[in-house]
Amino acid sequence: xxxxxxxxxxxxxxxxxxxxPRETHDTVLSSPVAAAAVAAMLYVGAVVGEGEEPTKxxxxxxxxxxLWMQDTVLEARxxxxxxxxxxxxxxxxxxxxxxxxxxxxxxxxxxxxxxSRETLRDEALNGLRRYGAVGARADLPxxxxxxxxxxxxxxxxxxxxxxxxxxxxxAIDAWxxxxxxxxxxxxxxxxRKRQAGAHRVNVTLPDGEHRALEPGDASLLLQGVIExxxxxxxxxxxxxxxxxxxxxxxxxxxxxxxELGLSISVGELLPxxxxxxxxxxxxxxxxxxxxxxxxxxxxxxxxxxxxWARLQGIDxxxxxxxxxxxxxxxxxxxxxLKDLAVGSHAWFLDEPRLELSWVVLDD
Numbered sequence: 001x002x003x004x005x006x007x008x009x010x011x012x013x014x015x016x017x018x019x020x021p022r023e024t025h026d027t028v029l030s031s032p033v034a035a036a037a038v039a040a041m042l043y044v045g046a047v048v049g050e051g052e053e054p055t056k057x058x059x060x061x062x063x064x065x066x067l068w069m070q071d072t073v074l075e076a077r078x079x080x081x082x083x084x085x086x087x088x089x090x091x092x093x094x095x096x097x098x099x100x101x102x103x104x105x106x107x108x109x110x111x112x113x114x115x116s117r118e119t120l121r122d123e124a125l126n127g128l129r130r131y132g133a134v135g136a137r138a139d140l141p142x143x144x145x146x147x148x149x150x151x152x153x154x155x156x157x158x159x160x161x162x163x164x165x166x167x168x169x170x171a172i173d174a175w176x177x178x179x180x181x182x183x184x185x186x187x188x189x190x191x192r193k194r195q196a197g198a199h200r201v202n203v204t205l206p207d208g209e210h211r212a213l214e215p216g217d218a219s220l221l222l223q224g225v226i227e228x229x230x231x232x233x234x235x236x237x238x239x240x241x242x243x244x245x246x247x248x249x250x251x252x253x254x255x256x257x258x259e260l261g262l263s264i265s266v267g268e269l270l271p272x273x274x275x276x277x278x279x280x281x282x283x284x285x286x287x288x289x290x291x292x293x294x295x296x297x298x299x300x301x302x303x304x305x306x307x308w309a310r311l312q313g314i315d316x317x318x319x320x321x322x323x324x325x326x327x328x329x330x331x332x333x334x335x336x337l338k339d340l341a342v343g344s345h346a347w348f349l350d351e352p353r354l355e356l357s358w359v360v361l362d363d
Contacts, residue, residue, distance in 0.1 A: 003043075003044075003045040003080060003083055004042045004045060004047060004156055004159070004160070005042070005159075005160060005161050005162075006042065006043055006074055006078050006083075007038075007039055007042050007159045007161060008039065008071070008074060008075075009032070009035050009036050009039045009069075009071070009074075009111070010035070011159075011161075012035040012036075012038040012039045012042075012159060013030065013031075013032055013034075013035035015158060015159055015168070016029065016030040016034055016035055016038065017030045018168065018169075018172055019158060019172050019175070019176075020131075022329075023326075023327060023329055023330060024327060024329055024350065025329070026127055028123040028124050028127045029124070029127050029128060029131075031123075031124060033066075033067075033112065033119060033120050033124050034120075034124035034125075034127075034128065036066050036067065036069060036111050036112065036120075037063070037066040037120060037124060037125060037128075037134075037149075038151065038159060039066075039069060039074065040061065040065060040066035040068075040069040041061055041066065041134075041149070041150060041151045041156075042151070042156060042159060043069065043073075043074060043083055043086070044059065044061060044065070044083060044086065044087040044090075045059050045083070045087075046058075046059050046060055046061045046149065046150040046151060047059075047150055047151045047152070047153050047156045048135055048150045048151070048152060048153065049152075049153050050152055050153045050154040051132075051152075052135065052152075053135045053136070053137065053138050054135050054136065054137045054148065054149070054150045055137065055139070056137070056139065058137070058150055059087070059150065060137060060147040060148050060149055060150045061090075061147050061149050061150070062145065062146075062147045062148075062149070063117045063120040063121045063125065063149070064090075064094070064114060064117055065087075065090045065091075065147070066120060067110060067111060067112040067113070067114065067117060067120065068090055068094060068097055068110045068111075069110070069111055070101075070106075070108075070109045070110055070111055071109075071111075072106045072107070072109065073086060073101065073104075073106065076104075076106065077104060082104075085100060086100065086101075091147065094114075125149055128155075131179050131180065132152055132155070132179045133151065133152060133155040133179070134149055134150065134151055134152060134155070135149070135150055135151075135152055136148045136149050136150075154175060154178075155175065155179075157171065158171055158172060158175060183351065201213045201214070201215060201216075201219035201220055201222075201223050202223075203219075203222060203223045203226055203227065203242075204226075204227055205226060205239050206226070206230065206231070206236075206237045206238060206239065207238070211242065213242070216292065217292035217293075217326060218272070218290050218292040218293075220326075220349065221290035221291075221292055221324045221325075221326065221349055222242060222272060222273055222288075222290055222324075224324065224347075224349045224352060225273065225275075225288055225290070225322070225324050225347065226239055226242075226273070226275070228352040229322070229324070229347050229352065229355070230275055230286075232352070232353065233355065234275065234277040234279065234284075234286070235277055235279025235280060236277060236278050236279030237275050237276070237277055237278075237279075238275065238276050238277075238278055239273065239274075239275050240262075240274040240275065240276055240285075241271070241273060241274045242272070242273050243271065243272050243273070260276070260283065261313065262312055262313050262314065271287040271288055271289060271305065271308075272288055272289050272290045272295070273287075273288040273290075274286070274287055274288070275288060282315070282318055283318060284318055284319075284320050285309065285314050285318050285319050285320065286320045286321075286322055287305050287309070287319060287320070287321050287322070288322045288323075288324060289301070289321075289322070289323050289324070290323075290324045291323050291324065291325050291332045291333070291336060292326065292332070293332060294332060294336065295323075296323045296332075296336045296337075296339055296340060296346075297321040297322070297323045297340065297341050297344045298336075298339040298340065298341050299339075299341045299342075301341065302321060302341040302343070302344065305319070305321065306319065320345070321341065321343065321344035321345065322344070322345045322346070322347060323340060323344060323345070323346045323347075324346075324347050324348075324349065325337075325346060325347070325348050325349070326348070326349050326350065327348055327349065327350045327351075328348055328351070333346075333348070337356075340358045341358070342358060342359065342360060343358070343359055343360070344358055345357050345358070345359075346358070
């Protein structure tokens with residue numbers, strides 16, 4: 001059996017981050033300890049065929065094997081004989097491995113202590129296993145200390161140093177198509193769109209008009225709310241106003257405002273957007289806040305928006321509230337979802353078909 005190329009821990013972490021961005025996936029999948037596991041399994045050749053689970057005849061490792069790897073071994077001991085010798089010593093135990101490393105003229109300096117074993121096994125390895133990135137011997141009881149873990153061949157190929165970034169992106173996309181659920185792929189696509197949003201964001205309004213917004217996450221959220229959420233959620237949406245950083249406020253449909261008998265004061269406008277559903281009787285006014293950095297509809301914000309609506313001549317009973325987030329995994333959502341006002345809703349750019357409602361249930 002030929003061994004994979006040796007790959008450093010930092011490069012393994014960089015590639016894990018490309019496969020499992022932390023904005024869209026659990027951070028354990030791309031953590032330094034997960035990278036240590038990948039680097040160690042590549043070093044010893046703990047790789048099984050795609051779609052196969054390791055067996056008693058496979059080359060497999062314990063979590064401790066991965067924790068005992070060190071940079072100087074990866075850098076200085078790369079021949080087939082040395083890698084096999086290191087694997088055999090690690091299989092016998094920590095003392096045997098230490099003796100080998102010292103005999104090579106190296107200090108024994110493992111990446112992690114043995115107390116990290118449960119974190120690696122329970123979080124990183126089991127998390128990667130759910131995506132088919134690693135496999136474990138199914139014939140062993142969970143309490144067994146016998147080695148059981150190996151990388152899947154297709155996943156291991158993503159760490160081939162011969163892949164430049166362009167080829168790596170293609171390979172990662174192909175792997176995701178086979179192993180990552182559509183919802184996760186949509187979140188990754190949304191993340192890429194945000195990362196590429198270095199230019200103005202063009203929004204298509206429900207009436208077909210186009211509006212160019214300043215670059216940034218806030219504008220991407222407004223674009224998503226208008227083009228995706230409103231199209232799915234509202235019967236006949238009309239965007240009345242859009243506000244941007246720098247006190248830029250657009251009144252997008254003056255004719256509808258006149259028909260509704262409203263005179264919205266641009267100088268006093270608080271929400272990031274106001275969308276009215278004229279397909280309902282009476283019309284429903286959706287006040288939208290985009291939480292790119294903060295700015296959720298909490299109880300205080302809701303009270304202020306009720307006062308704003310009263311000053312604009314909008315019946316508070318026709319008011320609805322929406323907070324838009326980039327992702328449930330985004331730091332703002334993690335920090336502020338708990339603060340949503342009762343009677344408000346939340347929407348996530350990377351899960352456009354879903355809406356979170358924080359409402360009082362009927363008795």
